Amino acid sequence: MNFIFPPAPTPSVAIAGSDDRIPVRRIFCVGRNYAAHAIEMGKDPDRDPPFFFTKPADAVVEDGQTIPYPPDTKNFHFEAELVAVIGTGGRDIAQADALDHVWGYAVGNDLTRRDLQLEAREKGRPWDWGKAFDRSAVIGPVHAASAVGHLANGAIKLTVNGVVKQDADLAELIWSVPEVVSIISRSIALQPGDLIMTGTPAGVGPLSEGDTCVVEIAGLGQVTTHIGPRA
Numbered sequence: 001m002n003f004i005f006p007p008a009p010t011p012s013v014a015i016a017g018s019d020d021r022i023p024v025r026r027i028f029c030v031g032r033n034y035a036a037h038a039i040e041m042g043k044d045p046d047r048d049p050p051f052f053f054t055k056p057a058d059a060v061v062e063d064g065q066t067i068p069y070p071p072d073t074k075n076f077h078f079e080a081e082l083v084a085v086i087g088t089g090g091r092d093i094a095q096a097d098a099l100d101h102v103w104g105y106a107v108g109n110d111l112t113r114r115d116l117q118l119e120a121r122e123k124g125r126p127w128d129w130g131k132a133f134d135r136s137a138v139i140g141p142v143h144a145a146s147a148v149g150h151l152a153n154g155a156i157k158l159t160v161n162g163v164v165k166q167d168a169d170l171a172e173l174i175w176s177v178p179e180v181v182s183i184i185s186r187s188i189a190l191q192p193g194d195l196i197m198t199g200t201p202a203g204v205g206p207l208s209e210g211d212t213c214v215v216e217i218a219g220l221g222q223v224t225t226h227i228g229p230r231a
Contacts, residue, residue, distance in 0.1 A: 011057040013085075013106065013195075016141035016221075022085060022103070025193035027055040027137055028184055029081075029110060033174050033199025050175045050183060053127050055197075059137040061111075063223045067135045068231035069209050073113035076207050076227075079200035080158035080166045080215040082151065083108040084177050085142050086194040093185040098178035099150050101190065107223040108197050109138035109158070109215050114206075138215070139195065140223035152176065154218035156201060160211050168201030170217070175199075 012021040031051045061067055069076060087103025110131070117130025153171035157164060175183070180196060207213060207227050216222035 011060050013060060013139045014141040016143045022142055023193045024057040024060055025191050027195045029053050029197040030180055030199040034172050034201045053131055055132045055137045061135045061138045063140045066226040066228045068228045070133055071231050073115055075115040077112040077114040077204050078158055078207055078213050079110035079112055079204050080156055081108040081110050081197045081200050082170055082217055083139055084196045086190050087192055089191040091185055091189040093182050095178050095182040098181035102145055104142045104144040105151055105220055106142045107140040107215050107217045107220050110197050111136040138223055138225050143220055148219050156217045158215045160213050165205055166201050166203035
């Protein structure tokens with residue numbers, strides 16, 4: 001069998017302290033998983049069942065890269081996130097066993113065309129154009145859980161040009177990593193290389209051309225993204 005077009009390269013993310021890399025299969029994202037962020041988005045922060053959206057694997061952006069301000073938006077936002085990386089697949093994973101399926105963790109930034117997301121939300125349409133665009137998933141080097149443990153608490157902070165915009169603790173997650181892993185696996189079989197962006201704290205806001213955005217999570221270091229001229 002021959003392919004009519006050459007297969008696309010396999011998207012991947014770095015591993016901290018190693019030349020090896022993790023192939024990215026899918027990127028799942030948890031919506032409104034911090035109560036204060038739910039409130040700032042005009043939603044009830046009660047512990048309703050979580051909901052999810054996805055980004056394409058090739059939306060990955062690595063640490064230190066400059067990305068163009070994306071097209072079709074006038075309200076381009078940052079969202080600091082903890083990323084869990086699946087290393088062992090499974091379906092119907094029990095919450096008590098969920099962390100056995102997590103290979104490691106990374107610092108993430110869920111870049112968002114907020115105006116397109118809100119327009120879609122108001123019309124009851126999918127969020128894809130606001131969330132799943134090119135170069136919208138900043139993912140730092142992955143730290144093995146065997147080295148850093150499973151992160152249930154610790155500071156998560158984002159700065160733009162040195163000014164703190166988001167400052168919270170992972171303990172404030174409404175749905176914890178094991179809960180999220182278990183819930184996703186009830187509907188979709190998780191596989192190695194699946195990434196889960198676990199949600200963002202309050203304080204989301206706009207990025208402009210020339211900005212430098214830094215996300216830091218205790219125990220995982222920081223990830224920097226530079227915003228270039230409009231695409």
